[in-house]
Amino acid sequence: MNIIPSKKMSLYKPAIFSSLKSFAKKQQQEKGMELIDLSLGSPDIPPHEMLREHMAKLSLLPTSYGYTLAASTQFKESVASYYERVNGVELNPSTEVIQTIGSQEGLVHLPVAFCDPGDIVLTTNPSYVAYDAGIKLAGATSYYIPLDEKRGFVPNLQAIPEEIAQKAKLLIINMPGNPVPTTPSIEYFTEVVEFAKKYNIIVLHDAAYSEFYFTGDRPISFLATPGAKEVGLEINSLSKSFSLAGARVAYIVGNAEMIKIISQLKSNLDFGIFDPIQSTAALALDNAEEITKSLREIFSERHKVLTKGVQELGWEVAPSNGGMFVWAKYPYGLDSVSFTFKVIEEVGVIMVPGTEFGTEGEGYVRLALVQPVEQLEKAIEKLKTFTL
Template sequence: MKIIPSKKMSLYKPAIFSELKAFAKKQQQDNGIELVDLSLGSPDIPPHEMLREHMAKLSLLPTSYGYTLSASTQFKEAVARYYKRVNGVDLDPQSEVIQTIGSQEGLVHLPVAFCDPGDIVLTTNPSYVAYDAGIKLAGATSYYIPLDEERGFVPNLNAIPETIAEKAKLLIINMPGNPVPALPSIEYFTEVVEFAKKYNIIVLHDAAYSEFYFTGDRPVSFLAAPGAKEVGLEINSLSKSFSLAGARVAYIVGNAEMINIIGQLKSNLDFGIFDPIQATAALALDNAEEITKNLRTIFAERHHVLTEGIKDLGWDVVPSDGGMFVWAKYPYNMDSVSFAFKVIEQVGVVMVPGTEFGTEGEGYVRLALVQPVEQLEKALVKLKSLSI
């Protein structure tokens, strides 16, 4: 039998993460290289003990295994309480909150709910890979907004041509970002709202790293900007902030009409999230201040050690006070994919080449803060011995 994939599959290349890990493992087996893996942004810190105990207890109940169909009232109300406490944003838990099976699923499916083939979606280059995946799934077209270094690597809306803005249907932004960890301001989000109103564009802000801030106040929520709920949405995940990556639970909040449209799509896609996960997520949100404070202390130290260490190597590092990654420009005349594999081969440090996130990532690598300080220091020693 001849198996022929759909034409749409030609739009999706295999992600490089598995290739990097396979190559690293082979180097370890064949050459005895000790690895320090800074590639995948998967939390290495286990969930808080109260969350593990809660989920374990609920998982033993025989009544926990039916379809949930959608988010529980308990979960939605916990999201609303969390947003009120930490962001000062009021949400109607019934009409302005919807659950997704992790933010990846939400990000990939959301363009399908709002975009027709040929519609323009504004995003950045570089950006998180799920944005383009969702845009392609909807048959829409990406237009990439420059990340202006002089503006602190926030998307420069003024660089979007009028003819493009007038045709755009959706704008996706992400701050603190992946891979570029720029922080937002209320002034910038106010600018985004005004831009969206002027051109009738739906805004989606990906706030997956909103609990990762290391100095000063927490990153502002997009929904805190005046008029934000009139034009858009914010998606957030418990994967990073609460170390629940494997549990796959996230949510989208904001404009009630948009939430209703997403709910209509999701009712045709899934049957909800395992009830013990939903209940545990609600417990996490209600105890966010206690849980995330410790997380920030750990990641702030990691961020300082890796950032300063990379600078000492003579690399350029994008300044940041938050996020889960370091975005660095290496001083070698080599494309980022070749460089990433060469580093594994020579010293066993696994990083993601910048071009995985877009063409403007050439010359950069992304390093995830997912190892203890001792391992980060070991990685820096290894990188110092590079011979390229």
């Protein structure tokens, strides 16, 4: 049988993570090398005990296994309560909250709800890979906003040509970001709202790392900006903030008309999330202050250790007070893919090459804060021995 993939499949390359892992495993088997994996941003800390117990209890109920079709009232009300307590943002749980099967699913499908083939979507370079995946799925065209190092890696809206801004349909931003963990400000979000209103552009802010802040106040919600609900949405996930990555549960909040359109699309795509997961997610949001405080303390220490360590190696680190990653420029004359595999081969530390997130990631690597401090310190010691 001659199996031919669709033409659209040519737009999607295999993710590099499996290649990194298989190469690393080969080095381990051939050399007996100890590996330290700082690649995939999957939390290594288990969910809070109350969440594990709650999900286990509900999973035993024979009534838990039917279709849910959509978010439960409990889940939506917990999201609204969380936003009011934590962000000072009022949400109507009935019309301004929708659930997604993790943020990846929401990010990939959202452009389909609003963009036609040929429409322009504004995103950044570098950026999280799911943004481009969704843009391609919709048949839209990406326009990349520079992340200017001199501006602290904040997306420069002023660098967008007038003719591009006039044609743009959607703007996707992510602060603190992946891979660059830049912290947002009310001044910048105000600029975003004004830009969106001027050009009639829908804004999606990815707030997946909003609970990962290490100094001062928490990052502000985009929806806390005056006028933000008129122009856009915010997506957030329980994967990182509550260590529920495998449970695949997230939500989009904001403009009611936009939420209605996404709901119409999702009603044709899925039948909802397992009820015990929904209920556990609601419990997590209801106890967010208690749960996230301890996680922040752990990740704050990891952030300090890893940032200081790579700086002492002579690497340049993008300034950040939050997020789950360190974005670093290395001082070697190798492209980022070659450098990443060379480091695995020589010292057994696994990172992600910057070009996985866009062409402007050349010369950078992303390191995830997904190992205990002792392992991060060991990774730094290993990197000290790296030579070309």
